[in-house]
Amino acid sequence: MFPNMDRKELPRALQHIMEHARSTTAQAMPRRSFLKLTGALGLAVGIFPDLAVAQSTDADEAAASLKPTEQPSAFVQIAPSGEVTVTINRLEFGQGVQTALPMILAEELDADWNLVRSQLGTNDMAYVDPLFGMHLTGGSNTIKNSFTQYRELGARVRAMLLAAAATRLNVDASTLRTEAGVVLASDGRKLGYGELAEAAMALPVPQKIALKDPKDFRIIGQPTRRLDAQAKSSGQQSFGIDFKLPGQLTAVVARPPVFGAKIASLDDSAAPAVKGVKAVLRVPLDRGAEGVAVVADGYWQASQGRDALKVEWDTSAVEKVDSEQQLAQYREMATRPGPRQFDSDMVPLETAPLKLEAEFVFPYLAHAAMEPLNCTVRLADDHAEIWMGSQSAGPDAAAAAIALGLKPEQVVLNVQMSGGGFGRRFSSTYDTVVEACEIAKAAKAAGLNAPIRALWSREDDMRGGYYRPMHLHRARIGFDNQGNVLAWDHSIVGQSILTGTVFEQFMVKNGIDAATTEGMRNPYPLPMRLTVHHPKVNVPVLWWAQRRLHPYRFRDRDLARRYSACNRPRSCGLPHAALR
Incomplete structure (x- = not known):
């Protein structure tokens, strides 16, 4: 691909x-x-x-030498009322960056926290991760990589406000100070940030600025209410699924029962009779599959139209996975020789005085985010605008451009608040946005010149992939009488999440996916033989993040160890009273 x-x-x-x-x-x-x-x-x-082409601006020569990620105009807006709006270069989906990043910027800006607001960004190059040069929300790196960036942005705006105030008050900027959204002069005169904002933002952007001594922080490190707390707790928060444009239509897709299957026959005669249904469209889906999109005034009408379809699916060319057969196959594969990550001598295992054998089976798991997948697309002849919760706005927009036959600069992706993701909003095939673009393109060809919101139902989300891959681990470990490991024979069987992606060439070595073997042996020099099998299975798989119950939540350390080692914690016999 x-x-x-x-x-x-x-x-x-x-x-x-x-x-x-x-x-x-x-x-x-x-x-x-x-x-x-x-x-x-x-x-x-x-x-x-x-x-990567730098954004054209009207800045002076000094500002032009700054990177897009260093330009205050892309990140800070100050209203005449003094309200400060900070643009976030990540996706907010529960982790709190829509409050944390404004705190960092507001600290150096000396803003009045009560007047600070936040908004999400786009696929503009200003909003790439400043360290890695790409749009990315993942890996717990937002604060780590953008801490200095947002401090400097705040400090640059503060310096510009001071310069504007110095001109207005006819004093030297060094005689001025700032506090809670106000510039204060030594003679008692003061100017609010809102009064100075227009003049300040027209000034040259300073390249070098001085940052605060951390001992002077008054916002960073202090208990702070999240900026989205009130909206979320009152049900007023808008997510991607809530986004609506004038004249917008909603599309749902009838998907094949087996991944990659195609349409054998379609009787859609009853669907247009459903009130509100505007079109029934055959569209290409992820992994070479085909589907039927029903476009209607709203989700209910579209879903009713989908229920009225009579579709026969051609599954003859695709594998039909059976869980029981798959587990039996995995168990058999675990006994075979295969590619090895580590290959220590296993002779001591046979004579070890103490032995332990264990098998762990991890099933396929859906990401099951609270908000189902969705993407809204508005097409014009020479450009497109997209609204979705994306962990990788740049790559998603690039994939959309290819699907729509546009140039990258002709696509704008507006990042929306997301109700969870756990990795699903960062697909290696960009299936969510590409599917939405295919539907919007087909709808336009059918004469529907309206924005299209492609919406997945909860059932679509659970059955439509992608999943954390099913894995089987089998271990045989030999110990001496003091509990030292003499030999550890371990087999892993499961799909690779990197095979078939651009990372295969440098992260799949000798047939072994590095993401599969993470945490095995390293950093402990155990005498291990690690064998890995990556079967090909017709189930789409993807990285999957989870929240784990940390051992410190147990009163008893032994119970914590038992929980951590247990394959199915809720059925392992641990008393629920052990939990704090």
């Missing part, structure tokens, strides 16, 4: 990580490093040079 490209076209940080991964044969890459890499997935389509 992804054409080859010259690595020199990639950000330098990504080139460095790729070279490191290539030189480190058969070693697991930490999850956070992996997620940093996955943020660049969209670059593989070979359009990064177009995306």
Whole structure:
């Protein structure tokens, strides 16, 4: 799916990580490093040079030398009332960055926190991760990578406000100070940020600024109410699923019962009779599949129209996965020789005085975010605008441009608040946005010149993929009488999440996916033989983030260890009273 490209076209940080991964044969890459890499997935389509073109501005020569990520105008808006709106360069989906990043900027700006607001960004290059040069929400790196960036943005705006105030008051800027959204002069005169904003933002942007001493922080490090707390707790928060444009239509898709299947026959005669249904469209889906999109005035009408369809599916060319048969196959594969990550001598295992054998089975798991997948597309002849909760706005927009036959600069993706994601809003195939664009394109060809919201039902979300892959682990461990490990024979069987992506060439070594073996043995020098099998299965898989019950939540450390080692904690016999 992804054409080859010259690595020199990639950000330098990504080139460095790729070279490191290539030189480190058969070693697991930490999850956070992996997620940093996955943020660049969209670059593989070979359009990064177009995306990386600096945004044209009317700034002076000094400001023009700053990167897009350093330009205050892209991040800070100050209203005449003094209200400060901070634009976030990530997706907010519950982790709190829509409050944390404004706190950082407001600290250096000396803003009145009561007047600080926030909004999400777009696929503009200003909103890439400043370290990795790509749009990315993942790997727990928002504050780590943007802390200094947002401090400097706040400090630059503060310096510009001071310069504007100095001109207005006819004093030297060094005699002025700022406090809670106000510039104060030594003679008692004061000017609010709102009064100065227009003049300040027209001034040259300073390249070098002084940052506060952390001991002077008054916002960072203090208990602070989240900016979205009231809206979320009162039910007033708008998410991507709530977004609505004038004349907007909603589309739902009838999907095949087996991944990759196509339409054998379609009787859609009853669907147009459903009130509100505007069109029934055959559309291409992810992984070579076909589906039927029903476009209507709203979700209920579209879903009723979908229920009226009579579709026969051709599943003859695709594998039909059976869970019981799959588990039996995995167990048999675990006994076979295969590619090995570690290959220590297993002779001590046979003579070890103490032995332990265990099997762990991890099922397919849906991401099950609170908000089902959705994407709204508005098409024009020479451009498109998209609204969705995206963890990778740049790559998603690039994939949309390809699907729509547009240039990257002709697509704007507006990031929306998302009700969870756990990795699903960062698909390596961009299936959500590409599917929505295919529907919008088909609707326009059918004469529907209206914005289209592609909406997944809860059932679609659960059955339509992608999933954390099913895995089987089997371990045989030999100990001496003091509990030291003499030999550890371990087999892993499960699908690779990286095979078939641009990362396969440098993160799948000797047939072993580095993401699969992460955490095995390292950093402990255990005598381990680790065998890995990656079967091909007709189930789409993807990275999957979870919230785990940390051992400290147990009163008893032994219970914590038992919980951590248990395959099915809720049925392992641990008393619920053990939980705090």
